[in-house]
Amino acid sequence: MSAPLLAVSDLVVSYPLGSALGFGRGRTFDAVKGVSFTIEPGQGFALVGESGSGKSTIGRAILGLVPVASGSIVFDGADVAAFGKRVPLAYRRQVQVVFQDPRSSLNPRRTVGEQIGQVLQRHFSTGRTETERRVCDLLGKVGLGAYFVDRFPGELSGGQRQRVAIARALATEPRLLICDEPVSALDVSTQSQVLNLLASLRIELGLAYLFISHDLAVVRQVADVVAVMQRGRIVEVGTSDTLYEAPADPYTRLLLSSVPQPSPLGREERRAARRALRAAPA
Ligand SMILES: Nc1ncnc2c1ncn2[C@@H]1O[C@H](COP(=O)(O)OP(=O)(O)OP(=O)(O)O)[C@@H](O)[C@H]1O
Ligand SMILES: [Mg+2]
Numbered sequence: 001m002s003a004p005l006l007a008v009s010d011l012v013v014s015y016p017l018g019s020a021l022g023f024g025r026g027r028t029f030d031a032v033k034g035v036s037f038t039i040e041p042g043q044g045f046a047l048v049g050e051s052g053s054g055k056s057t058i059g060r061a062i063l064g065l066v067p068v069a070s071g072s073i074v075f076d077g078a079d080v081a082a083f084g085k086r087v088p089l090a091y092r093r094q095v096q097v098v099f100q101d102p103r104s105s106l107n108p109r110r111t112v113g114e115q116i117g118q119v120l121q122r123h124f125s126t127g128r129t130e131t132e133r134r135v136c137d138l139l140g141k142v143g144l145g146a147y148f149v150d151r152f153p154g155e156l157s158g159g160q161r162q163r164v165a166i167a168r169a170l171a172t173e174p175r176l177l178i179c180d181e182p183v184s185a186l187d188v189s190t191q192s193q194v195l196n197l198l199a200s201l202r203i204e205l206g207l208a209y210l211f212i213s214h215d216l217a218v219v220r221q222v223a224d225v226v227a228v229m230q231r232g233r234i235v236e237v238g239t240s241d242t243l244y245e246a247p248a249d250p251y252t253r254l255l256l257s258s259v260p261q262p263s264p265l266g267r268e269e270r271r272a273a274r275r276a277l278r279a280a281p282a
Contacts (some may be wrong), residue, residue, distance in 0.1 A: 003077070005208050006176060008063070009105045010071035011035045014055050015237075031057040033232035034071065039208050041175065042197075046211040047254065049229030055212045056251035057181050059178045062210065063087075063097055069116040074175070081092075087246040093123050096169035100181035101160035112139070113149035119171040138167040141204075142197060159190035161196065170205070195221045216255050220244065228252045 014028035030052040038046045046053045060066045061080075062073055068081035075095065083091065099105045107115055116138055117131045126134065136146050153161055153181055161183060169177060179198065183191040199222050202209060213219050219240070226243050228236045228251065236249040245259040247253045 002041075005041045005043075005076060006039040006210075007074045008038070008058070008062070008071070009036045009074075011058065011061060011073060012069040012071050013054070013061050013066055014069040015057075017064075019219060028069075029082040029230055030069070032061070035229075035232075035234055036071075037227055037234065037237065041178065042202070042206045042208055042227065044209045044211060044223040046209075046213065046223035047225045047229055048213055048216055048219055048226055050255075051214060052231075054216075054232040055229055056180055057087040059097065059180050059210060059212055062163070062176075062178060063095065063211040064091070090121065093172040094174050095176045095178065095179065096172055097178040098162070098165050098182045100184050102158075103153065105165055106161060106168075108153050110154075111150050111152055113166070116168050116171050119168055120143060123172045135170070138171055139164075140241050141170060141201065142167045157190075158186050160193055162186065162194055165195070166194075170201070174207065175207045175262070176210065178210045178212070181214070182211075183218060184215070191218065192221075198222050216244075228255065 011032055012028050012030055012034055013032040014065060017027045017029050019074050035054075035058060037045065040104050047058060049055055053261045057066065061068055064083050064085075064087035067084075071081075074081040075091065077092065080091070110118075113132075113135050120126045120131050120134055132149075135149060139146065139148055142162065142165055144167070148156070148160070148164070151162070156164065162185075166182075167213075182198070183194050186194060195218065198209070200210075201207060202222070209222060211219060215227070226238060226240050227234045228243075228249065230251050236243065236252045237245065238247075243252065244256065247256055
């Protein structure tokens with residue numbers, strides 16, 4: 001088998017603890033306590049777990065935004081932990097991120113075209129005509145027409161803004177896309193449209209995903225492998241099918257039991273139930 005795209009081994013990430021008065025200074029809190037997993041090229045890998053379990057911290061460590069206390073992160077042979085604060089541009093090109101809230105990740109004072117164009121120029125030094133062509137191309141990939149080039153983020157719906165954030169992330173032609181709760185801020189019907197888009201982009205572009213979510217139902221559409229996290233550790237890993245059909249860990253079972261199931265009533269039964277409701281006195 002070929003080498004994985006990303007290999008995370010025994011990763012520990014700590015945050016400094018300490019009050020404003022200086023008590024406890026020097027003490028640290030391990031948000032990630034020895035996590036290991038690999039992501040193959042083109043694979044959809046999901047981290048699922050309750051709030052505070054350390055999912056985003058793992059994403060931040062891979063992006064080089066927080067230091068690695070111990071363990072290693074190796075991307076395509078390169079030691080990410082050794083980058084320190086100077087993450088090379090070539091690495092940033094290959095590993096991109098989409099966050100939950102595009103309102104805070106997009107610049108409200110720049111048009112969609114300017115923001116995507118800026119990324120293209122920084123990474124590929126494209127000229128003006130080539131930049132314009134690629135911006136339209138990228139917007140097309142996420143289902144937005146040329147009309148959106150001159151729009152400001154504030155003029156867009158939540159789903160459209162998230163599509164712009166995805167297009168901007170794709171501008172560098174990454175091999176790994178970290179999606180940290182990318183649909184949590186969207187309403188349910190927009191969620192499934194954006195998830196469908198992410199799923200088809202993965203196939204079209206051969207992208208690998210690290211998909212972070214607290215919601216197992218959301219993850220099923222986009223991940224082949226799901227790792228369940230609890231308090232800084234991975235408690236269960238499985239292909240999405242085995243994990244959903246036969247969860248071994250009690251915590252996974254608990255998470256699954258909170259996933260809404262489709263209505264058990266058939267169409268006729270639902271109609272009958274509605275008729276009965278209408279007939280009932282108010
Ligand atoms: N900058 C920070 N300084 C100190 N502690 C932090 C910092 N960021 C996160 N933490 C703590 O680290 C733990 C893991 O946080 P993290 O954001 O990784 O969780 P998460 O699984 O992404 O949660 P959520 O689902 O709420 O986004 C939490 O206990 C959190 O309070
Ligand atoms: Mg998080």
